[in-house]
Amino acid sequence: xxxxxxxxxRGLRVDYGxxxxxxxxxxxxGPGEIVALLGPSGSxxxxxxxxxxxxxxxxxxxxxLAGRRVAAASASEPxxxxxxxxxxxxxxxxxxxDVLDTVAYPMRRAGRSRPRARADATxxxxxxxxxxxxxxxxxxxxxGEQQRVGLARALARNAGLYLLDEPTAHLDAHLRAAFxxxxxxRQRDSGAAVLYATHDATEALALADRVALLDxxxxxxxxxxxxxxxxxxxxxxAALTGPVSVLSARVGPAGDALLAVEIGDASDTVAGRASGxxxxxxxxxxxxxxxxxxxxxxxxxxAWFRGSHVDYEVRSPAGRILVRETDAPRRAAGETIPWGxxxxxxxxxxAAEPQPSAAVAPG
Amino acid sequence: MPGxxxxxxxxxxxxxxxxxxxxxxxxxxxxxxxxxxxxxxxGRVLRSPGISxxxxxxxxxxxxxxxxxxxxxxxxxxxxRRPELPARRTLRVAVVLPLVVPQFVLGYSWTEAYARAGFxxxxxxxxxxxxxxxxxVIVVLAVNAVPVGYLLATAGLVTRAQPELExxxxxxxxxxxxxxxxxxxxxxxxxxxxxxxxxxVATLESFAVPQVLGTPAGFSTLTTRIYADxxxxxxxASFTDAVTLALGLVLIAALVLVPADVVLAPRLRAERSGQPxxxxxxxxxxxxxxxxxxxxxxxxxxxxxxxxxxLVAASxxxxxxxxxxxxxxxxxxxxxxxxxxxxxxxxxxLELAVAAATLLVxxxxxxxxLERRRSGRLLATAATLTFVIPGSTLAVAVLIAYGRWFxxxxxxxxxxxLAKLWALAHRPISGALDRFPTxxxxxxxxxxxAPPTAVxxxxxxxxxxALLGAWVxxxxxxxxxxxxxxxxxxxxxxxxxxxxxxxxELGDVGPTAALSVLLTALLLAAVLPAWAxxxxxxxWRAPRQEVAGAL
Numbered sequence: 001x002x003x004x005x006x007x008x009x010r011g012l013r014v015d016y017g018x019x020x021x022x023x024x025x026x027x028x029x030g031p032g033e034i035v036a037l038l039g040p041s042g043s044x045x046x047x048x049x050x051x052x053x054x055x056x057x058x059x060x061x062x063x064x065l066a067g068r069r070v071a072a073a074s075a076s077e078p079x080x081x082x083x084x085x086x087x088x089x090x091x092x093x094x095x096x097x098d099v100l101d102t103v104a105y106p107m108r109r110a111g112r113s114r115p116r117a118r119a120d121a122t123x124x125x126x127x128x129x130x131x132x133x134x135x136x137x138x139x140x141x142x143x144g145e146q147q148r149v150g151l152a153r154a155l156a157r158n159a160g161l162y163l164l165d166e167p168t169a170h171l172d173a174h175l176r177a178a179f180x181x182x183x184x185x186r187q188r189d190s191g192a193a194v195l196y197a198t199h200d201a202t203e204a205l206a207l208a209d210r211v212a213l214l215d216x217x218x219x220x221x222x223x224x225x226x227x228x229x230x231x232x233x234x235x236x237x238a239a240l241t242g243p244v245s246v247l248s249a250r251v252g253p254a255g256d257a258l259l260a261v262e263i264g265d266a267s268d269t270v271a272g273r274a275s276g277x278x279x280x281x282x283x284x285x286x287x288x289x290x291x292x293x294x295x296x297x298x299x300x301x302x303a304w305f306r307g308s309h310v311d312y313e314v315r316s317p318a319g320r321i322l323v324r325e326t327d328a329p330r331r332a333a334g335e336t337i338p339w340g341x342x343x344x345x346x347x348x349x350x351a352a353e354p355q356p357s358a359a360v361a362p363g
Numbered sequence: 364m365p366g367x368x369x370x371x372x373x374x375x376x377x378x379x380x381x382x383x384x385x386x387x388x389x390x391x392x393x394x395x396x397x398x399x400x401x402x403x404x405x406g407r408v409l410r411s412p413g414i415s416x417x418x419x420x421x422x423x424x425x426x427x428x429x430x431x432x433x434x435x436x437x438x439x440x441x442x443x444r445r446p447e448l449p450a451r452r453t454l455r456v457a458v459v460l461p462l463v464v465p466q467f468v469l470g471y472s473w474t475e476a477y478a479r480a481g482f483x484x485x486x487x488x489x490x491x492x493x494x495x496x497x498x499x500v501i502v503v504l505a506v507n508a509v510p511v512g513y514l515l516a517t518a519g520l521v522t523r524a525q526p527e528l529e530x531x532x533x534x535x536x537x538x539x540x541x542x543x544x545x546x547x548x549x550x551x552x553x554x555x556x557x558x559x560x561x562x563x564v565a566t567l568e569s570f571a572v573p574q575v576l577g578t579p580a581g582f583s584t585l586t587t588r589i590y591a592d593x594x595x596x597x598x599x600a601s602f603t604d605a606v607t608l609a610l611g612l613v614l615i616a617a618l619v620l621v622p623a624d625v626v627l628a629p630r631l632r633a634e635r636s637g638q639p640x641x642x643x644x645x646x647x648x649x650x651x652x653x654x655x656x657x658x659x660x661x662x663x664x665x666x667x668x669x670x671x672x673x674l675v676a677a678s679x680x681x682x683x684x685x686x687x688x689x690x691x692x693x694x695x696x697x698x699x700x701x702x703x704x705x706x707x708x709x710x711x712x713l714e715l716a717v718a719a720a721t722l723l724v725x726x727x728x729x730x731x732x733l734e735r736r737r738s739g740r741l742l743a744t745a746a747t748l749t750f751v752i753p754g755s756t757l758a759v760a761v762l763i764a765y766g767r768w769f770x771x772x773x774x775x776x777x778x779x780x781l782a783k784l785w786a787l788a789h790r791p792i793s794g795a796l797d798r799f800p801t802x803x804x805x806x807x808x809x810x811x812x813a814p815p816t817a818v819x820x821x822x823x824x825x826x827x828x829a830l831l832g833a834w835v836x837x838x839x840x841x842x843x844x845x846x847x848x849x850x851x852x853x854x855x856x857x858x859x860x861x862x863x864x865x866x867x868e869l870g871d872v873g874p875t876a877a878l879s880v881l882l883t884a885l886l887l888a889a890v891l892p893a894w895a896x897x898x899x900x901x902x903w904r905a906p907r908q909e910v911a912g913a914l
Contacts, residue, residue, distance in 0.1 A: 055530050079533040080541075086534035092527035096549040105545070109536035157536060 004067030006031050006161045006193035007052060012061035014044075014051050021047040023217045025061070029161065029193045034184075036208035037197040038240055044217035045197035046089070049163045052195065053086050054079035066160055080109065085154035085192075089166040091146040093138035099125065099149050100134040106156040124152050128182065144175035148182065155186060162187070164196045168203065180207055201241045205229060213240050229286075231345060238284050238345075243311070245285040247318035251346060252278025261344060264317035266295040268340055282347040287311050287324040292331075294340015303329045314339060377729050378742065384726055385745045388782035392760035393752075399763050400610050413583070414604075418611055421584040424501055424573070425566040431505045433559045436512020437551065441543070442655050443513075444520055447648050449656045456894075457663040462510035463890060464667065465843040467571035467860060468879045470503050471867060472670035474575070475677045475876060482673035496580040503572050506666040508565065512558045519554025520547075560623045564616050568753030570846040575867060585612045586846065589755045593762075593850050606763070609756040620751055671883070678876035696873035697881075705862060705878065709885075712842055712859040715773055719780040720788075720838035726781070727788030727833050731796055734789075743789070750786030754846035757783055762851060771853025779847045784840055788833040795829030828896075835893040842886055859885075 007029040014022040022044045029035045037045050050056045052063060054070065054077055063071040065084070070077040085106075093102060100121055107117035125131050128148055138146060147167055154162055164183065168176040180203065187194050198204050204211050205225040213220040213228060220237040221228055232238035235246045247263070251274055254260035259272040261283065274281075298314035298321065310329040311322045314337065323339045331337055442448065443455050461469060476482045477491045484490035493499055528550060532542035548555075570586040578587050585608050592605040681691045726746070734743035749757060761779045762770075769775040803825070807817040845860040852861050863878040 050530075053530075053534050055533060078538065079530075080536045080538050084534065086531070088527055088531055088534075090527050092531035094528055094531070094546055094550065096552070105532070105537075106535035109541065153531070153535060163534075 003031050005029060005064075006033070006066055007195060008062075008064040009048075009052070010062045010064075012048070012051065012063065013059050014047050014056055015059045016047070020059075021217050022051065022058075025217075025219055027212055027219065027222065029195055031066075031160075032187075032191045032193055033209045034187060034194040034196060034207060036204035036211045037195060037214055038199070038201060038204040038211055039197075039214035040199055040240070043214045045199075045214055046165055047217075048214070049086070049165050049195065049197055052161075053084055053163055054082050083157075083160045085157040085159040085162045087147070087150045087154045087162070087164040087167045089169050091138070091143075091150050091170070093141075093146055093149060093153075095138055098135050098137050099130065099141070099152075102138075102149060103152045103156050106153060110157075121152075121156060124156055128152050128155075128186075143170055144172070144179070147171060147175075147179060151179070151182065151186070155190075158190075160192055162192055162194045164194065166197050166199065168198070168200070176203070183207070205241065211241070213237050215240065232284065232347075234347065235282065235284065243287055243322055245287070245319065245321040247283050247285065247316070247321060248280050249283045249318045250278050251281045251283060251344075252276075259344070261341065263296055266297070268295050270341055270344055272344065272346070274346065281349065283318075284345040284347060285321060285341060286343075286345075287322040289343040290321065290323045290339055290341050292323060292325045293338055296339050296341075297336055298323070298339055300331050300333050300335050300337055302333055303331060305329045312337065312339075374736070377733060381726070381729050381733055381742050381746065384781070384785075385742055388778065388785070389745055389749050392757065392764040392782065395764040396606065396609065396756070396760035399606050413588070414608065414611075417583045417585050417588045417608070418615070420497070420577075420582060421567060421586070421612070422615060424497070424504065424584060425563050427501050428504045428508055428566045429559050429562045431501075432508035432562050433512040433555060435505070436509045436514075436558065437516040437548075437555055439509070439513045439659065440516035440520060441547070442659065443517070445652065445655075447652050449648065449653055450660070451656075454656060454659050454663070457667075458513055458659065459510045460663060460667045461506050463839070463886060464671065464883060465571070465845070465860065465886065466504075466507055466569060467575060467845055467863060467867075468674070468883050469507055469667075469670070470572040470575040471863075471875065471879055472674040473499070473503050475872075476670040476673035482669070482676060495576055497577065497582050499576040500573050500582065500584075503576060504566055504569055507569075507572070508562045511562055511565070512555070515554050515558035515561070516551060519551045556623070556626075560619060563619055564751050564753075567612065567616055568755060568846065570755060570849070571864070574864070585615075586753070586755045589759065590849060593759070605759055609753075609759040612753045613756045616751055616753060674876050674879055674883075677872060678880045680873065682873070696877040700866075700874045700877045700881070704857070705859070705881075708857045708859045708862040709881075711773060711856060712885075715777055715780065715848075715858060716838045716841035718777055719784060719841045720834045722781060723784055723788035723837045724792075724830055724834050726785055727790075727792050728830070730785070730789045731793040734793060735796065747786035747789050749782045750784075752783075754779075754783055754844075755850065758847040758850040761847075771855055773856045776848050776851050776856060776858070779851060780841050780844065783847065784837045787840060788837050791829045791833045791836065792826070795826050831893065831896060835889065839886055839889055842882070842889070 005028045007027070009025055009027045012022055012025040012027075013020060025048065027035075027048075037048065039045050047056065051058050051071070057076040058071055058073070060073050061071075062069055062073075065082060070082055094105075097105065100118055103121035103124055104114070104117040107120050108114065112120065122131065122134065125134055128151065130145070130148055130152060133141065133145060133149070138149075141149065147170070150167070154164075167183075168179055171179060183194070183196075184207065196204070196207060205228075208225060210222060211225050211228045212222045215236060220240070221233045223231075228237065229241045232241065232244075235244070238244040238246075250262040252260055253274055254269050257271060257273060258269050259274055260267050260269050260278070262278075292312070296316060298316045300312050301315055301320070302313040304311045304313070305328070309324055309326045311324050312331060314321050314323045321339075323337070439458055443451060443458070445451075448454070464472070473494060474481060478484070478494050479490045479492065481490055491499075494502075528546055529542050532546040533539070537545060568586060570590065573582070573584045573587050574590065577584065583591070589605045589608045589612075592601040592608070678696050679692050679694065681693045681695070730743040730746045734740055752760075758779050761775060761782065765775055765778060769778070803821055804817060807821040808814075812820060843860065844858075845864055848858045848861050849864055852858060859878070859882055863875060863882060866875045866878055
């Protein structure tokens with residue numbers, strides 16, 4: 001029997017004043033699934049999470065939690081009656097409560113006695129390795145500790161769905177990794193679903209079962225990390241998940257499951273299929289789908305050394321392209337280098353025109 | 364390096380000026396008062412029955428007013444925080460109105476509105492006898508004090524209670540009510556406690572309202588006793604009385620302030636600089652938001668607008684007791700009061716207020732800057748301490764210290780104003796310096812501005828609202844002032860507020876009302892342009908607190 005999704009949003013719209021912050025949004029989060037909400041700041045991630053948590057009322061659309069409708073245009077259930085735990089971006093720890101009482105707070109609200117709530121809070125703190133901080137106040141905690149206390153407080157709700165609103169935005173890189181490990185481990189233990197907002201593509205792709213790309217309050221694409229990375233629906237969607245070059249090139253079939261890509265006077269073949277006669281199309285190239293050496297020639301405009309590899313910004317007749325070499329930088333700006341392609345992603349022909357309604361439904 | 368030497372010289376000069384001012388305005392008067400009290404037969408005075416009654420009344424009024432006004436002010440702050448409240452911007456201004464109106468005018472306007480032969484009596488036949496007496500004193504003082512609680516709670520909500528904290532409580536399963544009880548109010552506690560202390564001390568030293576509403580019913584407080592002793596009594600015994608009462612007043616204030624300061628100061632200092640609050644979402648307007656707005660509007664109407672209208676009506680009505688209809692209108696009251704005495708008093712008031720405000724902005728700026736240097740911190744604290752010394756006490760102290768040279772001159776009143784209001788000028792400027800980010804200063808220096816240029820181009824524009832706010836605040840307070848000037852004035856140095864008070868004591872209803880209207884109009888004429896300027900500045904920076912404090 002297929003169980004109900006932990007979260008289902010249908011036609012969701014939230015307005016701030018006259019500006020829609022979230023618009024026409026359909027999204028499902030399955031039971032036990034981690035969905036990352038990836039988008040730049042101002043794209044509506046926090047608004048969506050606040051609407052799901054019940055902190056803002058949607059102006060249109062519906063929200064369902066585990067098969068129960070909690071928000072519609074007519075009425076919105078208050079946050080305390082939703083089975084949700086939330087981790088806030090700015091930690092939002094209460095300055096007048098120590099760590100133990102902070103974590104005990106949701107349990108007190110659930111009706112447990114003070115001693116009982118404190119005992120249960122201690123168990124959660126020990127699980128997260130925060131036991132020794134139990135009697136500190138937020139002002140006496142480091143950023144990483146504050147955010148782990150925030151996570152502990154959310155876990156104390158023992159909910160079916162957890163919302164994490166850019167929880168690592170204020171953390172250093174090493175704390176970020178530790179925090180993500182913690183989230184993963186807790187999610188495996190509890191089997192709860194997670195909706196995780198972030199503007200960091202690496203974090204979203206590494207952590208999530210599925211990634212939802214959000215821009216300007218609308219979903220651009222929802223899919224597995226490799227789907228959204230390798231098969232983006234638009235150049236905008238591709239740019240959200242990592243560096244990408246967009247070029248106009250003449251592409252046509254070149255025999256069995258092969259494509260010919262013409263740039264200037266030269267051409268190269270890659271695996272792939274295309275219908276119709278050769279014509280000029282929008283081609284997406286991830287830097288790692290290219291290499292130094294190949295049929296094309298281009299002038300190096302800049303070289304970006306990234307440690308494990310170097311990206312050359314190369315000028316070609318089809319546009320600027322990032323060409324990757326897994327080596328130390330050996331070419332300088334101004335040199336002409338040969339380059340080739342191993343793989344491409346063709347944008348659908350109609351996507352050349354801006355068509356926001358072409359967003360792909362989840363599934 | 365000459366520049367460094369010059370800076371050091373300027374600092375020494377500033378310290379010298381502040382040192383001299385603190386000595387002259389604070390140390391000498393208080394020392395003289397203490398000495399005078401040892402000479403006086405304190406024991407005899409304390410045993411006289413009227414004194415303990417007055418002290419008991421003073422404490423009772425202060426306790427009840429604090430207990431009523433602070434929760435009301437906090438409730439208003441919480442209501443007016445909600446963006447969906449109808450007419451929110453107007454209401455935010457309106458609820459501060461009872462603080463802008465001088466205490467004397469507020470008290471007197473209530474009698475014109477609600478007492479026997481007042482507005483409601485002549486229109487509806489309803490009047491409130493309890494208004495003249497302890498209950499009336501408490502109610503009107505509470506109405507006057509509510510905006511203090513409102514302003515401090517609002518400031519506390521802005522700096523301490525970010526919306527995230529309440530959201531976190533709601534997301535943890537708390538109902539709106541539980542979130543208020545377990546998160547918002549505890550977080551606001553230091554701000555509310557500070558509001559309580561401030562209200563308590565301000566009520567202790569309040570004079571005009573007990574004088575207008577209490578004295579006619581035989582209800583005396585320490586401040587009205589001091590006034591009676593100094594203004595009406597002429598024998599040495601009544602002067603001794605006044606000295607002792609003045610000391611008693613400051614002792615009661617100290618009993619509350621010292622422990623409060625020990626407990627509160629570290630908490631208020633540990634205030635986190637709030638993270639920027641996200642945009643507040645406009646919730647849907649329900650019948651509740653309309654009901655809340657209507658309640659607030661009705662409150663302002665009842666406690667301030669209606670009394671002020673009654674006051675205006677009384678000022679243009681031919682005789683007491685006539686219904687306020689157009690047939691009975693006259694400008695005779697205004698013509699009667701616009702004589703040599705009034706215009707002279709008006710000139711005195713304006714001269715005093717301008718001189719006090721201008722000197723105080725300089726002193727306040729000096730003490731605010733010195734507060735940030737190790738050498739001047741103690742001095743700055745001493746300068747601002749006098750704010751909590753009750754006005755009556757300070758007036759008696761100034762009279763003892765300087766009376767023999769300046770008795771009955773405007774200078775004597777000016778000295779008292781400078782001593783009393785220094786903190787009022789110091790605080791907005793100090794607050795603006797606190798919020799002034801060092802980075803902006805460093806960026807100016809790094810962009811090639813020498814210190815004088817950086818002061819002119821970066822500091823002054825940024826501090827201008829605070830300086831203006833400090834000026835307006837002290838100017839308005841000096842115009843309000845009646846406690847000290849009523850003790851220190853002579854026929855040569857009457858202020859407008861004193862003229863109004865005397866007129867009321869003579870029982871001239873029409874002329875008193877006319878004078879009160881004039882005084883209020885003068886205040887509004889000073890406050891409204893400042894308000895407009897403050898709003899213009901807000902768009903570009905956020906010095907709201909400084910100027911909001913002024914209003």
